[in-house]
Structure formats: structure tokens, C-alpha cells
Amino acid sequence: MEGRSLDADTQMATVKNIIGVASGKGGVGKSTVSLNLALALSQTGAKVGLLDADIYGPSIPLMLGMKDGSMEVEDNKLQPADSNGLKVVSFGFFADQSNQAAIYRGPIISGILKQFLVDTNWSELDYLIVDLPPGTGDIPLTLAQTIPITGILVITTPQDVASNVAVKAVSMFEKLNVPIIGVIENMSHFICPNCDDKHYIFGSGGAKKISEQFKIPFLGEIPLNYGIMSGSDLGKPIMITDVDSPSANAFRVSAKNVAAQCSIIASNLQEEMESEASDAEPSSITSISENPTS
Numbered sequence: 279m280e281g282r283s284l285d286a287d288t289q290m291a292t293v294k295n296i297i298g299v300a301s302g303k304g305g306v307g308k309s310t311v312s313l314n315l316a317l318a319l320s321q322t323g324a325k326v327g328l329l330d331a332d333i334y335g336p337s338i339p340l341m342l343g344m345k346d347g348s349m350e351v352e353d354n355k356l357q358p359a360d361s362n363g364l365k366v367v368s369f370g371f372f373a374d375q376s377n378q379a380a381i382y383r384g385p386i387i388s389g390i391l392k393q394f395l396v397d398t399n400w401s402e403l404d405y406l407i408v409d410l411p412p413g414t415g416d417i418p419l420t421l422a423q424t425i426p427i428t429g430i431l432v433i434t435t436p437q438d439v440a441s442n443v444a445v446k447a448v449s450m451f452e453k454l455n456v457p458i459i460g461v462i463e464n465m466s467h468f469i470c471p472n473c474d475d476k477h478y479i480f481g482s483g484g485a486k487k488i489s490e491q492f493k494i495p496f497l498g499e500i501p502l503n504y505g506i507m508s509g510s511d512l513g514k515p516i517m518i519t520d521v522d523s524p525s526a527n528a529f530r531v532s533a534k535n536v537a538a539q540c541s542i543i544a545s546n547l548q549e550e551m552e553s554e555a556s557d558a559e560p561s562s563i564t565s566i567s568e569n570p571t572s
């Protein structure tokens with residue numbers, strides 16, 4: 279397996295936090311959650327980028343109403359598209375290639391992702407959200423091995439059929455020593471518009487189970503809501519069109535928790551680096567005893 283390139287570390291130095299959004303299987307709302315979390319973070323005043331790395335089914339352009347969007351290249355760098363304050367890059371913006379993606383093999387796919395990451399003019403970002411394809415294939419591996427990512431956010435739905443596969447994704451990232459930011463449960467429950475009661479249509483507890491099994495933070499639950507679905511299809515995300523809805527509120531809570539976990543991971547890393555640096559330095563006592571006459 280290829281090692282991480284220092285070049286990539288340097289080139290991504292203007293991006294403070296890189297968050298990979300992963301799921302075990304498709305259709306659990308990974309892209310929907312990636313986009314609305316990105317918007318929720320941006321609405322707090324943070325500078326946010328969104329990289330749609332779901333190469334086999336890039337859905338972010340549709341969800342942002344940018345189906346015919348494209349990207350410019352200036353000074354050999356991709357210029358991300360601007361949408362609702364987000365800097366957006368998607369394989370879907372390259373229409374011809376996107377139709378061919380299904381036949382691309384691992385190394386080509388990995389190469390494209392690396393280019394999207396390091397050859398894009400992201401400028402200063404507080405968060406770069408990377409919407410990964412579902413599963414444990416080449417793209418999640420490339421992300422983990424190429425770039426200093428802050429961590430992985432896992433999206434699941436409550437059913438065993440989704441959470442049992444999400445476990446495989448968590449295990450893979452743990453083996454690669456990539457921090458797991460936490461888990462969010464999407465389509466968690468349905469809030470009845472008449473009585474406001476929560477109905478657990480798909481059962482309950484899928485994400486909590488993963489959180490307990492792997493001792494990773496449970497960061498939020500997003501309701502099943504018609505507005506989320508129709509907004510995605512119409513290119514009008516709920517974080518823009520219905521900011522006071524319970525769904526938008528759920529995204530805001532999750533975004534706050536994600537931001538808090540990123541800070542914790544960053545400060546743990548800082549501590550580790552400081553303690554490694556002080557282990558490497560000879561202590562003053564050692565140097566005195568080694569040079570008693572100096």
C-alpha cells in the first residue's frame with residue numbers, strides 16, 4: 279500500500295479540518311447529511327468546502343441545483359464552484375467522465391481523488407467535508423492514506439441491515455489508524471406532523487449500538503422528513519429553505535457536535551506531538567549530568 283505523501287500534507291495546509299463522510303451501504307443519506315452538515319457549519323461563520331468523492335454516483339450537484347455546473351482551471355488548479363457559501367467540487371461536474379466512472383479501475387479512481395484534493399484551489403477552509411462512496415473501496419483507502427484527515431464521520435440508519443455494514447467501515451478506518459469523529463443516525467424517526475410524536479419506523483438503536491461497540495461518540499439523529507427528500511431532489515437543501523424546521527435543527531445540533539469532536543481530536547494530536555517532541559529533546563538534568571563540568 280502506498281504511503282502518505284508529504285507533498286499532500288503541505289498542499290492541504292490551508293485546510294484546518296478534513297472530514298471524510300462514510301457509510302457501510304448506499305442510500306442511507308450520506309450525501310444528504312454531508313451537504314446539510316456543510317451548510318450548517320457554514321452558517322456558523324466557518325469557511326467550508328464540500329468534495330463530492332462519490333465517484334460512481336455523484337449526487338451533490340443535483341442536491342444543490344447545479345446539475346449543469348462545471349469547474350474552471352486557472353494556473354493549473356481547479357477552481358471550486360460556489361454555492362450557498364460552500365466551495366464545491368464534484369466528479370458530477372465532469373459530465374462525460376462521470377458517465378464512464380463505472381468502468382474506471384482503482385488506480386485511476388485514486389488518482390482522480392488525489393487531484394481533486396490537492397490540485398484544487400480551496401484557499402483557507404475551516405472544514406472540508408469529503409462525501410465518500412459507500413463501503414470500503416479504493417476511495418476511502420486513498421483518502422486515509424493520502425491526506426492528513428481529521429477523521430471519519432460515519433452515517434447509518436437505525437436498521438441492522440445498515441448498521442451491520444457500517445461496522446465494517448468503522449473497522450477498516452480503525453485499522454488504518456484514522457480517528458473516527460463519531461456516528462450520526464439518519465432517518466432516525468418520523469415526527470408526526472399532527473401529534474408531534476416520534477415514530478421509529480425503521481426501529482431504533484443502530485447508531486447507538488455502533489457508538490457503544492467501538493466507543494465512538496454518537497453525534498446526532500436526523501429525522502425522516504419529506505422536506506429533506508424533496509429539497510434534495512429540487513436542489514434546495516433544507517438548511518437553506520427551512521432553517522427553523524426540526525430537521526434543520528437536528529443538522530445544526532449534529533454540526534455543533536462534529537465541530538466539537540474535531541477540536542478534541544486536534545488538541546489530542548497537539549498534545550501527542552508536544553509529548554513526542556519533549557521525549558526527543560534531552561532534558562536539562564540529563565545534559566547537566568552528561569556534562570558535569572559545563
Ligand code: ADP
Pocket residue numbers: 301303304305306307308309310311337464465500501502503504506507508510511
Ligand atoms: P447516499 O448518499 O447514502 O446514497 P442520499 O443522500 O443520496 O444517500 O439519500 C438517498 C435518498 O434518501 C435521497 O432521495 C434523499 O433525498 C433521501 N433522504 C436522505 N435522508 C433523508 C431524510 N432524513 N429524510 C427523508 N429523505 C431522506
